[in-house]
Amino acid sequence: MIALDVDGLRKEFTSRSGPPWRRRRETVTAVDGVSFSIPAGEIFSLLGPNGAGKTTCIKMLATLLIPTAGSARVLGHDIVKEEQAVRRLMTAVLPGERTLFWKLTVRENLRYFAALYGLDRAFTDRRIDELTSFFGVAEKLGALVEKLSTGQRQKVVLCRALLPDPALILLDEPTLGLDPHAARSLREMIRAIRDQGKTVLLTTHYMYEADELSDRVAIIHNGRIVCMDSPAVLKRSLNANKIIRLETDVWPHECTMAFDRRFPGNDAVAEERDGQMHVTIMVRSGEIAIGELAGMVNEYGAMITTVRVEEPSLEDVFIEMTGERVESADAEPLLV
Amino acid sequence: MQSHSWYRRFIHPVFSVAWRDIRITTRYKSWFVASFIWPIIFPFSLIFLGQGLAGPDGEGVESFTALAGTSDYSSFLIVGSLVWMFVNINLWMGGLSLMTDRTRGTFDTHWTMPVSKLALVVGATLASLALNFVPMVVAIGFYAAIGWLEMTGSIVQVILAILTVVPFLLGFLLCFAALTVRFREAGILVQVLRTVFSILCGLQFPLAVLPPVLQSIGAAIPLTHFIDLVRTIVIHGGAVFDHAASVAYLLGSGIALSALGAIAFELVRRSVRSSGLVTGY
Structure with missing residues (x-):
């Protein structure tokens, strides 16, 4: 079964600059005809440097942005025409430390978001107990989020994303800003989420993370997918x-x-x-x-x-495909 | 389990958002100052200003009575100040709720969830109405106790009068929420609007002192009818429905503005998702 089917997804942003009497319109293509399919139960990574179009892509799939062209379907539901159905099947974890309410406790946060997902109280409380035990934050249920470490907060964010038992989870740079120990622990959690039968779409600019976690990887550069396969096949293709x-x-x-x-x-x-x-x-x-x-x-x-x-690593695949390093892809061309 | 019922999709989220805001606001110590100290000290300056302008023997009170229809200037000013605070808190909490959501970092998460986005604004408005209740009671209790506010009308009628402005307030805040989603920053608009309302609606002075053109504009603003209604009931007594024309105007304009606000909000919601303005800060 295909959990996510993306076909020719494109997003253009138009900005205006200059004084009112000489306004100039400038169109930037952030995502340029991206296509891929993810079978259910797979971890699929969009890998690329900052500005490659990963976040714009995930924001379209999360129904936050409407694509300029192309389409995407979550378990057969169109992300534009059936946005509400898609939002019930899929949850998104977007980057940023403050995606929770810091002045609420962990339990209050989870109950609040469960209400916005339309979950009933009995199901919510059972799910909160299951998820916080699974992620090892059960003893923090009564603590204000502001008192948690960054890693613990990220685990609570994952609990929030799993509350409605979604078929597909979008994770945008989930380990960004975490210390190495917390990041490793979170990667183990992400694998465990996949082992529960969930489909995970992950964006990252960490090559080792994509390599370690993903069943398949798409390398995205300047809004386009330059190659896509399992990490092992991509490395062999070098x-x-x-x-x-x-x-x-x-x-x-x-x-x-x-x-x-x-x-x-x-x-x-x-x-x-x-x-x-x-x-x-x-x-x-x-x-x-x-x-x-x-x-x-x-x-x-x-x-x-x-x-x-x-x-050979995925970073070498990226260099081979794009002629740039991931960290410096925005600015520095290679000297050859 | 996820339910698609109207209650689960809208009503429960509205109360959850309201509960969230009340919980968060009351966890800050400054809430105590805003609820128990500010409403008491705020009207003082206006009342002392009024006493100063009335002159040492209160000779100015006569002309005030001619303009305002009451000689009870302290009740007039206290009610005006409380309504100003009421509008102010609602603008900041309800109108700017989505902007607060952006700066807090929870906006994108909310917008990827199956909840109605209107529920987010309505819930925040409900919270601001509930939180407004405390300073109103504190101020009314304090000024009644020291004898500066003579409550002729019943508290039930005052509450009914407040309820008549809720549709207008909701519609106004929906329009405001649409603006904050589109333009991201609206703090300055709040500052301008509350000043404009304070002038055109005669919150702190009799409307009769305004030039005729401004009086006409003020008379068209539902908030002017609201302040008149509350003042009349507090100072002269009587029932809300003795003022059927004002009530009808408040409810009619409120319902129309709520519908307009909901449409504007929905149009903006679609437009910002296309243009990309929904993301970023």
């Missing part, structure tokens, strides 16, 4: 056995040319960050001996400070 990451003080252009001559069929991508050159080498053909590589780099007056040999 056609690289391993990745060598070098940090050097310099990486002259001649070095790249020499690399191409010496190690044909392999790719080296270099970028400057924090005053260091970071070189990513995708080993696609044969083996590259580190000693030989270091010797070649030294010939050009460069000094290697760090060498790491890793399995």
